[in-house]
Amino acid sequence: MRITRLLVRAPLALLALGLVLCASVTWAETPAANFRSVSGAVTVERTGSLIRPAPGDPLQVGDILRTGPDGKAGVSFQDGSRIAVGPDSELTVQSYRFVPLEKDYDFDVYMQRGEAAYSSGRLAKLAPEAVRFRTPQAAVGVRGTRFLIRAE
Numbered sequence: 001m002r003i004t005r006l007l008v009r010a011p012l013a014l015l016a017l018g019l020v021l022c023a024s025v026t027w028a029e030t031p032a033a034n035f036r037s038v039s040g041a042v043t044v045e046r047t048g049s050l051i052r053p054a055p056g057d058p059l060q061v062g063d064i065l066r067t068g069p070d071g072k073a074g075v076s077f078q079d080g081s082r083i084a085v086g087p088d089s090e091l092t093v094q095s096y097r098f099v100p101l102e103k104d105y106d107f108d109v110y111m112q113r114g115e116a117a118y119s120s121g122r123l124a125k126l127a128p129e130a131v132r133f134r135t136p137q138a139a140v141g142v143r144g145t146r147f148l149i150r151a152e
Contacts, residue, residue: 031058032096033075033083040087041068059093066090067114080121081107089114094134098123105130112136113152120145 035053044051045064051057059065059075065085067073073085079098085091094108105127111134124131124145 030078032061032063032093033059033077033081035059035073036076036082037072037074039072040070042066042071042073061093061096064090064092077107077121077123079107079123081123082119082121083109084117086115086117089116091116100126103127107131108134110134 035055035057038053038055042053043066044053044057044059045066046060046062053059053073065073065075067085067087067089069087071085071087071089074082075085076082077096077098083091090112091114092110092112094110095106096108097104097106099105100122103126105123107123107130109132113136118133120131
């Protein structure tokens with residue numbers, strides 16, 4: 001009788017473990033943002049490969065977004081933050097975490113060059129100290145606002 005109970009419980013435990021592992025993989029693959037608009041020359045460098053994004057495509061942590069002389073892109077992050085990137089720009093999503101149930105927040109974007117307009121989302125309202133927008137010469141701490149930035 002004890003053996004029967006053990007055999008019944010073991011598959012349930014394995015099923016639960018499988019669901020946890022699947023949830024972990026799905027969470028890790030969740031993009032930081034998605035492209036809402038793309039025009040002109042726009043590329044994303046991801047793990048050494050160049051990708052030409054289209055609206056709806058993901059932008060992952062570690063991706064380098066580059067626009068050419070005629071390029072523009074708009075991205076929307078999971079928390080509702082938005083960045084519109086202008087021509088001749090390069091920015092990298094250094095880190096991004098938005099997990100309200102665990103109060104785990106981080107938003108760090110490095111803008112090497114170019115122009116961008118930023119509009120904050122829920123992350124900046126919940127944890128303004130977790131939002132950073134950096135350039136080669138300055139860093140901006142965001143406190144729930146909108147701003148334009150140019151890095152040369």
